[in-house]
Amino acid sequence: MHSLLLRYIKRFLMSLGALMLLATLLFIVGNFWVVASTARYIDDSFAECRPTDVAIVFGTSNWTRSGFRNPHFQARMRTSARLIADQRVSHLLISGDNRTQAYNEPRAMWRDLYRRGVPADQLTMDFAGFSTYDTLARARDVFQLDKALLVTQSWHLPRAVFIGRALGMDVTGCVAEEESAAGEWRLKIREWVARVATLGDLYIWGREPHFLGSPEPIELNASSNVGEVSRLPIGLDIYHYTVRSAQTSHEQAAVINQ
Secondary structure (H helix, E strand, O other): OHHHHHHHHHHHHHHHHHHHHHHHHHHHHHHHHHHHHHHHHEEOOHHHOOOOOEEEEEOOOOEOOOOOEOHHHHHHHHHHHHHHHOOOOOEEEEEOEOOEOOEOHHHHHHHHHHHOOOOHHHEEEEOEOOOHHHHHHHHHHOOOOOEEEEEEOOOOHHHHHHHHHHOOOEEEEEEOOOOOOOOHHHHHHHHHHHHHHHHHHHHOOOOOOOOOOOOOOEEEEOOOOOOEEEEOOOOOOHHHHHHOOOOOHHHHHHHHOO
16 A cells, blocks of 8 residues: 555656656747747847837836836836937837726826927827737737837847737837846746747637727828828727726816826
């Protein structure tokens, strides 16, 4: 009886070890695939960032949990403003999370970029960019973009570019001016895991964005060198659009102008 129990324990440990080895192998191969297949589409220095009509800027909180300004947010805003100032892009699609009234990434980005001198008519807010996947799926299906420059940190760009190209978009990456931040290693570890999860999203369980809505294309003026942009009105924050869709027009206008 004792020897039989030991045999079962041994088989269990061997099976567990084999599963852990397989998971580790998939983790390494998945990360290598995402990074290696996107490296040629990512420009590490600002001078190398490829001009295009529209840049997609990924949202993040303006503040860290410790109450300090988020250097990743500042780097993305600084790089995006430079892209406009240097006429490398004509328009910015700023996409982020706005699932509650108290948390509004696109609005914070809009205000920061406007203070940096980016004209309001060169900014479009996407209030339903709940994730990297959602931002890119909505850029393609809602804002009707098939080509864009992606702006975010170097450790985030491989996954963003991978998703964009998997969705059929011609995207390249522009690394936001890097600033070291306390606890950044946690973000990088989370990103390693997210890359593997992305492969599942794209090729196994067929992930769909949380919210699409009707198309609101960013219209480019073909007479411009890079792309003189006019845009259709965005309407409401996603929180109000989904949760309070029955509001009157007067109430909606009050919300968007807060």
